[in-house]
Amino acid sequence: MVSVKRSAVTPSKSRWARTFSKIFHIGDVTAKGSDDQIQETLSDEKMADNPIMNRKLPSDDEDEEIRDRAVKEAFLSKLFASLSTVKAAYAQLQFAQSPYDADGIQSADQIIVSELMNLSELKQCYLKNQLNETSPEATQISAEIQEQKSLLRTYEIMSKKLDYQLKLKNSEITFLKEKLAEANRDNKSLEKRLYSSGQLAVPDNIHLSGLSPSHFVAYLRQSIKSVRSFVRLLISEMESAGWDLDAAATSIEPDVFFWKPNHKCFAFESFVCKEMFDGFNYPNFSADHESLLEQKKQQQLFFDEFMELKSVRPADYLAWKPKSTFATFCQTKYLRLIHPKMESSLSGDLDQWKSVNSGEYPEVPFFLSFAEMAKRIWLLHCLAFSFDPKVSIFQVSKKSRFSEVYMESLSDEAFLSSDGTPENYPHVAFAVVPGFRIGKTVIQCQVYLH
Structure with a gap:
């Protein structure tokens, strides 16, 4: 019979002790004696490095x-x-x-x-x-x-x-719109009454000997109305062609602050009026046509031309007298007002511009609107030279101080922003419609203020 001598330490428990020591790092573990008893020895140095053993509980x-x-x-x-x-x-x-x-x-x-x-x-x-x-x-x-x-x-x-x-x-906006509509109705009613009384009406039985400033004012109103109608059409065409209206207005009147976005239309009106009224003080709008006729004969000549044109459609008159002074006026002003690049942008070609340049006058909406405006301004010109002394035109320069005698404001917002001091009193940003003098009578020019 072979006898087997048992070891002093059970191998399984010895391995458990070593494994425990490696996991928790608590020093050497030795087992002595019987299988149920294990003695552990912890080194002081390793205990000092152990975070678990060193964690302090809150005081x-x-x-x-x-x-x-x-x-x-x-x-x-x-x-x-x-x-x-x-x-x-x-x-x-x-x-x-x-x-x-x-x-x-x-x-x-x-x-x-x-x-x-x-x-x-x-x-x-x-x-x-x-x-x-x-x-x-x-x-x-x-x-x-x-x-x-x-x-x-x-x-x-x-x-x-x-x-x-x-x-x-x-609600306030609705109320103000109703008040505005009511005011417009009252204005139209008052205008009709004034026209019927002959104070603002464009008289049909006008005579050279009976000319008065009220006649000139009536035709000036019609001229301004036709200018604004043409400008609206021009702006509409520019919008349809994709123009940048803000940039266009700035190029016409640079460094101008507009009180409202829709006030930019005044820049276009200013441009049109400058071109159309340029040379107004000269016979036939040109210094080359200074008349050698005596005053009375010149008055009669312009008045007769006024009477001949005032009741005729401009397109019919141009077809009837394509070589007349009015036809020349239309041709010259159109070619100055409408640049070929603008014409090409608006209509896609230069056919209309070339027709006008060659002395032909196309019956298309854009040119007909221009011709109507040209007719009104030409009539005003003829009427001005029918007066004795003749009517003279005047403009005001930029940065001029506002004068109620010579100017009519198109931007009353400038007065609201002014504190009344001379430094902040409204000044002219640009002139829109020129003014006129008839003897001692002054017809105010229309200006945009800042």
């Missing part, structure tokens, strides 16, 4: 400091939540006053009184250092929720207030 003082901080944060959260509630209630109180809402005012008042009492209690707790909270974390979360609800309520009230103000403004 009572540290616990108290953390809790005190949490209590203070909870107190501040309650304070800000209460203030937000007061702010929301005050917003509701303001909103309920206009339009008047008695229930809304009473509800807001109760909330404000309640929150002011709550704030007073918080103040007393702070002064007496009684900020004890059984659960400061829960209190802080609850207070933050209350604050967010109050902020949301404030925004809702402000949104309602803005909606109400928008409706009020829309």
Whole structure:
């Protein structure tokens, strides 16, 4: 019988001890004696390097400091939540006053009184250092929720207030539109009465001996009206062709601030008037045509031409007298006013421009609108040379100080922005329609102010 001698340490337990030592790094582990007993020895140096064994538990003082901080944060959260509630209630109180809402005012008042009492209690707790909270974390979360609800309520009230103000403004706009329409109707009625009384009407039975400034003013109004009609058509054509109207207006009148976006049309009117009225003081708009006729004969000549053209369509007159002075005037002004590049951009080709340049006058809407404007200005020119002394034209220069005697403003906004001092008094940005003198009578020029 073979006997086997047992080792002093069980191999399995010895391996367990070594494995435990490697995992936890707590020093050498030795097992002595029986299988049920294991002795562990820990080195002092390795224990000093072990983070698990070295971790310190919070002391009572540290616990108290953390809790005190949490209590203070909870107190501040309650304070800000209460203030937000007061702010929301005050917003509701303001909103309920206009339009008047008695229930809304009473509800807001109760909330404000309640929150002011709550704030007073918080103040007393702070002064007496009684900020004890059984659960400061829960209190802080609850207070933050209350604050967010109050902020949301404030925004809702402000949104309602803005909606109400928008409706009020829309109502005011509707009312003003109705007043404007009523004023326009009254103006048209008054204009008809003035025309019927002969004060503004363009008389059919006008005589050379009976000319008066009112006749000239009546035809000037028609001329300005035809200029603006042509400018509207020109702007419409430019928009359809993809022009940058802002850039075009700036190129005509640079460094000008326009009070309203639609005021840019005055820059185009200024450009058209400058071209069309250029040379107005000369017979037939040219210094080369200075008449050698005596004054009376020249007056009669221009008056006869005025009477011949005033009742005829411009297209018919051009077809009837293609070599007349009026035809020459139309040709010259059209070629100066409408550049070939503009013509090509608006119509896609130069056929119309070439026709006018060759002395032909196409019956297309754009040229017919121009011809109507040209006729009105030509009639005004003929009428001016029918007066004795003849009517003279005048312009005002840029940066001139506004004068009510010689100028009519097209931008009254300039007066609203002025404080009345000489430095800030409105000045001329550019002239739109020229002015005229008939003896001692002055017809104001129209200007755009800044």
